[in-house]
Amino acid sequence: xxxxxxxxxxxxxxxxxxxxxxxxPTPETRERxxxxxxxxxxxxxxxxxxxxxxxxxTLGLVISDLLNPFFAEIARAVEDEARSHGYCVVIGNADxxxxxxxxYVRTLLDRRVDGLLLCPATDDPSxxxxxxxxxxxxxxxxxxxxxxxxxxxxxxxxxxxxxxxxRLVGAGHTRIGVIAGPPNTSTxxxxxxxxxxxxxxxxxxxxxxxxxxxxSQAAARxxxxxxxxxxxxxxxxxxxxxxxxxARGLQIPHDIAFAVFDDQPWFPLLDPPITVIAxxxxxxxxxxxxxxxxxxxxxxxxxxxxxxxxxxxGSLGEAEL
Amino acid sequence: xxxxxxxxxxxxxxxxxxxxxxxxPTPETRERxxxxxxxxxxxxxxxxxxxxxxxxxTLGLVISDLLNPFFAEIARAVEDEARSHGYCVVIGNADxxxxxxxxYVRTLLDRRVDGLLLCPATDDPSxxxxxxxxxxxxxxxxxxxxxxxxxxxxxxxxxxxxxxxxRLVGAGHTRIGVIAGPPNTSTxxxxxxxxxxxxxxxxxxxxxxxxxxxxSQAAARxxxxxxxxxxxxxxxxxxxxxxxxxARGLQIPHDIAFAVFDDQPWFPLLDPPITVIAxxxxxxxxxxxxxxxxxxxxxxxxxxxxxxxxxxxGSLGEAEL
DNA sequence: GAGCAGTAGTTAATCGATTACACATGTATC
DNA sequence: GATACATGTGTAATCGATTAACTACTGCTC
Numbered sequence: 074x075x076x077x078x079x080x081x082x083x084x085x086x087x088x089x090x091x092x093x094x095x096x097x098p099t100p101e102t103r104e105r106x107x108x109x110x111x112x113x114x115x116x117x118x119x120x121x122x123x124x125x126x127x128x129x130x131t132l133g134l135v136i137s138d139l140l141n142p143f144f145a146e147i148a149r150a151v152e153d154e155a156r157s158h159g160y161c162v163v164i165g166n167a168d169x170x171x172x173x174x175x176x177y178v179r180t181l182l183d184r185r186v187d188g189l190l191l192c193p194a195t196d197d198p199s200x201x202x203x204x205x206x207x208x209x210x211x212x213x214x215x216x217x218x219x220x221x222x223x224x225x226x227x228x229x230x231x232x233x234x235x236x237x238x239x240r241l242v243g244a245g246h247t248r249i250g251v252i253a254g255p256p257n258t259s260t261x262x263x264x265x266x267x268x269x270x271x272x273x274x275x276x277x278x279x280x281x282x283x284x285x286x287x288x289s290q291a292a293a294r295x296x297x298x299x300x301x302x303x304x305x306x307x308x309x310x311x312x313x314x315x316x317x318x319x320a321r322g323l324q325i326p327h328d329i330a331f332a333v334f335d336d337q338p339w340f341p342l343l344d345p346p347i348t349v350i351a352x353x354x355x356x357x358x359x360x361x362x363x364x365x366x367x368x369x370x371x372x373x374x375x376x377x378x379x380x381x382x383x384x385x386x387g388s389l390g391e392a393e394l
Numbered sequence: 395x396x397x398x399x400x401x402x403x404x405x406x407x408x409x410x411x412x413x414x415x416x417x418x419p420t421p422e423t424r425e426r427x428x429x430x431x432x433x434x435x436x437x438x439x440x441x442x443x444x445x446x447x448x449x450x451x452t453l454g455l456v457i458s459d460l461l462n463p464f465f466a467e468i469a470r471a472v473e474d475e476a477r478s479h480g481y482c483v484v485i486g487n488a489d490x491x492x493x494x495x496x497x498y499v500r501t502l503l504d505r506r507v508d509g510l511l512l513c514p515a516t517d518d519p520s521x522x523x524x525x526x527x528x529x530x531x532x533x534x535x536x537x538x539x540x541x542x543x544x545x546x547x548x549x550x551x552x553x554x555x556x557x558x559x560x561r562l563v564g565a566g567h568t569r570i571g572v573i574a575g576p577p578n579t580s581t582x583x584x585x586x587x588x589x590x591x592x593x594x595x596x597x598x599x600x601x602x603x604x605x606x607x608x609x610s611q612a613a614a615r616x617x618x619x620x621x622x623x624x625x626x627x628x629x630x631x632x633x634x635x636x637x638x639x640x641a642r643g644l645q646i647p648h649d650i651a652f653a654v655f656d657d658q659p660w661f662p663l664l665d666p667p668i669t670v671i672a673x674x675x676x677x678x679x680x681x682x683x684x685x686x687x688x689x690x691x692x693x694x695x696x697x698x699x700x701x702x703x704x705x706x707x708g709s710l711g712e713a714e715l
Numbered sequence: 716g717a718g719c720a721g722t723a724g725t726t727a728a729t730c731g732a733t734t735a736c737a738c739a740t741g742t743a744t745c
Numbered sequence: 746g747a748t749a750c751a752t753g754t755g756t757a758a759t760c761g762a763t764t765a766a767c768t769a770c771t772g773c774t775c
Contacts, residue, residue: 074731074732075731085731085732085733086733086734088732089732089733089734090733090734092732093733095733095734117731117732118730118731118732119732120730120731120732121730121731121732121733122731122732122733123732124730124731124732124733125731125732125733125734126732126733
C-alpha cells in the first residue's frame, strides 16, 4: 500500500479512501491511485483490513458431515446466499464428532468470523453457550441443542412422518423397523419420537449414527427380527440399509416396504423408486444464512421451521394405494 | 492480550512467549500467565498473529462443484491431510464457472492462504499464471491447464478406458455413445480422446458440462441416434443419463450397455449394478495436500499420477463375459 | 570484587490496513 | 480584507499479535 501511495504521489490514507469508495478524493487523484494499483498489481491484505475494522465479511459454517449430500446441499445454499450479500463462507467438517466440532468452532472464532452457522453434532448446549458468551452471532441449522437461546432453522418432518406411519399401519404392517439417528441429536430423537408415537407399539427402533455402515447393521438386525418395513432416518443410513436389503436378495416392496428421510437424486432411479421424505435443503441453507446476516445486522430473526414432504414413489407397495 | 499481561503482572512479550512455547519463561511465570488466560477466557486473535507472522496455517481449496460427490470426497481427504499437519482448509465452490473460480482464488489470496489447491474449471492458464506470479504455492488437482508449471495431482484413466472400449467393441457394439466432459477441461478432453481413439470410428461423442441435466440431454440425443452403449464421463452426467434411460423404459444391459467414469456408493445398488471406472479420490486429495505442504515447505514435489480402475458390475452385459 | 555468562523479562518496532483529527487551500459572506 | 465554511489530503494512532534488542539480575570464576 505504501508503494502504491508513493507511486501515485499521495498518502496511504488517500489510497485507502479510493479503495473504500470513501467520500473525498478528486477524480483526478482517484485516477492516479487506480493507475498505480493497476501497475503494481496491488491487492489489499484482507487480514490487515479485518484486524483494523473487526469485520471479516466471513461466515463460519460447521456441518456434521461433508460427505453427506444433505449437508453438501445446505452448504451450497448457504454459500450462495452469503455471497449475494458480499460474504464469504468458511466450511468446517465436524465428521459427526463433537470434539472435532468444538475444535472447528474455536478455530473459526479465533479467525474472527462475523457469525457462525452450526449443525450441532450433539444436543449438548455447552459449545453453543461458549459461542454466545463470546458474543458471536450464532444460528443453529438442521439440529438444535437443549435450551438453545439462538435462532434455529430446521425442517419439520412430523406431518410427513405421521402420514407415512398411517400408511404403513393401514397396509397391515405390524413389525416396522426404524433405523433411527443418534438419540443425542435433536433430529435423531424428534423424528423417532414422532414415528414411534404414530406407530403405537408396532415400531422396532435401532439407533445408528447417521452413517452408511450403521444403516446396514441396523437393517440387518431389524430384518433378522422379522421387520416387513424399514424406515431409515437419513439418506446415508438409507444407503446402507438398501445395501443390506439387496445383499439378502429381498425385493422391495414385495418382501419389504422401504422409505428414507432425505431425498437424493438417485432414489428415483432405483427399482422401484424409493419413497422419501424430502427436506427443503436449499431453503434451509438460504434461510439460515439470512437469519445469521440479520443477527449480524443487529436484528433478532425468528426461528424458521420449514416443512418436509412425503414423496410417494412406490417402495411402500400397497401402503401407497 | 494486554489484559492478560496485566492480570499476570508481566509484559505482553512474555504472554506471547508462553503462548508459543518459546524459550524463556520460568515455570512459575508460565503458570501465572496460563492462569490469567484461563480466568479471562482469552483467545489469541488469529488475524493479528497471521498479519505479523505472514503465515495463516490455512490452505485454500477451490473445487469445481461442491455438489459433485467426487469433489466432496476430495475436499474431505484434503482436509484430513491438512489437519493432521496443523493446517486448516478453506473451501471455495466455483460451480464450474471460470469467473466464480477467479473470484474465489483472489479472495483466498487476499486472505493470505499459505497455499492453494485448484481444480481448474477450464484449461485456460491465465489464472494459474496470476497465482504463480503472486508467488503463492499452487497445486492443481484432478484437472490441469495448458502449459502448467506447477505440480499436478490426477488420476489416469487411460488403461481403464481402453479396457472398457475393447470390451464393448469385442461384444459387437458399433454405435457407442460417449457423454463427454467439456472440451475445455483437461479431464474432459483426455478421457474422450483416449476413448474415441480406442473405439476407432464407433464412437459418437456429445459434450456435456459435468452436470446432471447435460447428461440427460446428451443421453437423449445419443439414444435417438441409435446408440447401443452409453458411457458417461463423470458421475453427475451418469446420473442424468441413467434417468433418461429409465424414462425411456430401456433395460440395462439388455437394451443398452452402460458405464460411468467415477464410482459412487449407490451405483452397486442399481439393478443391474453399474460398471464404473473408479478414481482413488481419497488418495488424490491426500496426495494433493501433501504436495502443497511440500511446496510451502520449500521442496519441489513431483507430479502425481494415480490409476483409475475399471470395476465390472454387470451393466455392460455380454461385454463383461 | 571485577568480569563474564546466562537467564528472565521489558521495551518498542513491526505487519498492512483504517480513520479521527489536523492542515492547507479555495470560495462565499459581510 | 477578515471570517467562516467546505473540500481534499496528510499525519499519526490504532487494531492485536511477534520478536529483535536491550536491561536487570543472579551466579560463577579467577
